[in-house]
Amino acid sequence: MVQMESTLRDLVIRYHQAGYFPSAAVRVFNETETLAEVYVGEAKKDSLFDVASLTKIATATQVLQLISENVVSLDDEISQHFDEIRQLSWLEERFRGITVRRLLTHTSSLPAWYPFYAWQGEDFWTALQSALRNQLPTAGTVYSDINFILLGRLVERKRGVPLKQCLKMYLTAPLGVENEMLYLPAVSDSSQIIPSCYDNRIEERMCADRGIRFERWRRHGTAVIGTVNDGNCHYYFHDVSGHAGIFATAGAYEKLCQLYMNTKNELLIDAQKTQPGCQDRGLGFETGTAYPHGCGHNGFTGTSIYFSREYNIGAVAMTNRLFYPEPSNRGMGEFRRALHEMAFSVALVMRR
DSSP: OHHHHHHHHHHHHHHHHTTSOSOEEEEEEOSSSEEEEEEETTOOTTOBEEOGGGHHHHHHHHHHHHHHTTSSOTTSBGGGGOHHHHTSHHHHHHTTTOBHHHHHTTOSOOOSOOOGGGGTTSOHHHHHHHHHHTSOOOOSOOOOHHHHHHHHHHHHHHHTSOHHHHHIIIIIHHHTOTTTEEESOOOSOGGGBOOOEETTHHHHHHHHHTTOOOSOOOOTTOEEOSSOSSHIIIIISTTOOSSSOEEEOHHHHHHHHHHHHHOOOHHHHHHTSOOTTOSSBOSSOBOSTTSTTSEEEEETTTEEEEEETTTTEEEEEEEOTBOSSSOOOOOSHHHHHHHHHHHHHHHHHHHO
């Protein structure tokens, strides 16, 4: 264990010193215990990070719970659960054939992204119709935030309570991490929340490139702490959505991964595998060579999870890669791959 922690620390510090992230909380684990953990910069064991799209894994888990309870089906068309879609004839036609399965696997034909906050004052369904009218259906596997915005609304609709409460009632309380994985964190010590970024200049450019105007951006140079980096989640959905918004510790996502590593639920086991007709996509999860013999996901702010049920190993990395005065074009792929391969090599050694 000492050697493993030393190897992990060397890896994390190398990328930290190379300017990939100011702070990080990184853990390697098996199905029952933490094997090594490293914290650099401002990060500590109880530090909360804006996990960005790792929120999608929490949402997917809640959708899979609904399916396991026979509340919804993978092959239900999403429109059958929303009168709002059926009441708008154009939207009803656009959603024809879009199932829960297709939303989970990012094969829905919906676009990758749209700034709903540009439609301030419009209800979501009207704004969605306007957004989709201007974009042709996509083909194949296209990673889409809109898929999980819809899935988050599905969870709310079927549970009958707001998504923030759904997360606590159906996921974090059962896992014992309700204070470590949550929307809109309210903590007595603000230093527990790791700053995620400065302002929203990246999204500002994305909107400018599309000729879309928005006047309520965070002031340039503003450190973002405790509110969500993602523009749609923050400006339009009030920091709570199915695609982004959760703040969590590394340990909380380790527990979520271990849920999948230990489960006997066939649906949750199948979710970890590449689905038929999909490119490197499980039910909510990513698969492929970046996740050796397993699956995972990553988040825009610099977060990631990986685990292999087959080899009984996993890794979670919480970083704040965007928290530099000038946004870096440096991607996290190299670090994530190095971390996952290091964890997988540990699993191979432990199998001998």
